[in-house]
Amino acid sequence: MRDPSSNRALVQERARVYLRENGSKVTGQREKILEAIFSSHDHFCAEDLHAKLKAQGHRISIATIYRLINELVKGHFLRPLDDGSERHLYDPNYPTRPGHYHILCKDCGKMIEFEDPCLDLRERALVEDRGFTADELQVRVDANCKRHHASGDCPNKEPKGNAMDSCAMEKKIS
Amino acid sequence: MRDPSSNRALVQERARVYLRENGSKVTGQREKILEAIFSSHDHFCAEDLHAKLKAQGHRISIATIYRLINELVKGHFLRPLDDGSERHLYDPNYPTRPGHYHILCKDCGKMIEFEDPCLDLRERALVEDRGFTADELQVRVDANCKRHHASGDCPNKEPKGNAMDSCAMEKKIS
DNA sequence: CTGACTGCAAAGCTTTTGCACGCAG
DNA sequence: CTGCGTGCAAAAGCTTTGCAGTCAG
Secondary structure, eight states: OOSOHHHHHHHHHHHHHHHHHTTOOOOHHHHHHHHHHHTOOOOBOHHHHHHHHHHTTOOOOHHHHHHHHHHHHHTTSSEEEOOSSSSOEEETTTTTOTTEEEEEETTTOOEEEEEOHHHHHHHHHHHHHTTEEEEEEEEEEEEEEHHHHHHSOOOOOOTTOOSOOOTTSOSSOO | OOSOHHHHHHHHHHHHHHHHHTTOOOOHHHHHHHHHHHTOOOOBOHHHHHHHHHHTTOOOOHHHHHHHHHHHHHTTSSEEEOOSSSSOEEETTTTTOTTEEEEEETTTOOEEEEEOHHHHHHHHHHHHHTTEEEEEEEEEEEEEEHHHHHHSOOOOOOTTOOSOOOTTSOSSOO
């Protein structure tokens, strides 16, 4: 429904333009990394990307990955994400869904995305009242899965529809 | 108005009880660390505490500090905080003000706290609708200070009153 | 051609851990 | 007394950086 594959190509193209406009070069390695990032909606860390690329037969140094990630964050193509773990996670979904928030499932560790324009408006108004101009909003709700607690299964089948996958899935790209 | 000093003593006492009930011991070092944590509302990292204690003439190992912080987080006496930096920050204000959120001032780096029961309710309802039971809510709004941008000064004098201090202050305990 | 990128390895930071000794309960 | 806590130093992660060679524009 949302974010058809053409959007992905658009985001990648914009990222290329952004890099070039900022004096950076778009190398073969960077193309591969962009592809790995934006071909999925999954949140990831540097090591995930490294593993994914290695699995695809590309030998790209982890240093190269870190360097590109940092540039993409500066250009707002990636948003840093905090799931309470040590690793730096990144969310590739902000270019196409800027106003989304996260539920962190305490049962399976997965992050489920959701949106709510009212929440967005109220937060901005509150911040405005206190003398600030809001830029990025970040919401994380740590929660337990009701069905998981009732029946033991973990069926994140998106009652309202979102891009994320189920609790049962592994958390790493591997 | 809120959180009189008697509350601080209460929180510390509860922390002591919690530790003992969980098979831990309340040593002289731990007393000093608890004091350093709850005698202020400032967000801090392990190194901040270490420096503060050293300034007070106490020679407590950073390892001991990390070990206690981790226990206090488990007991919900401290809440991990993310300001986008590398270091792990902690917020000692949740025991007395459980439902507060943060504005991260992009001009000075300070975290300003604010509360809003409606925001809290709406977030919980949204999460509930999606099949979860919300536990902890975490909101961070990255924002610019309007007065700072208009006049160059940075006067977080709490338009609505909150426990945090001004932009002009140094960010570290030092 | 030139400057930015790459891989590698080393360095840097923060946080955790193993161990021998010490102290709270 | 016993077991958990402590300090120290080493180890462990994750991320960054220096350098010599390579490649995009």
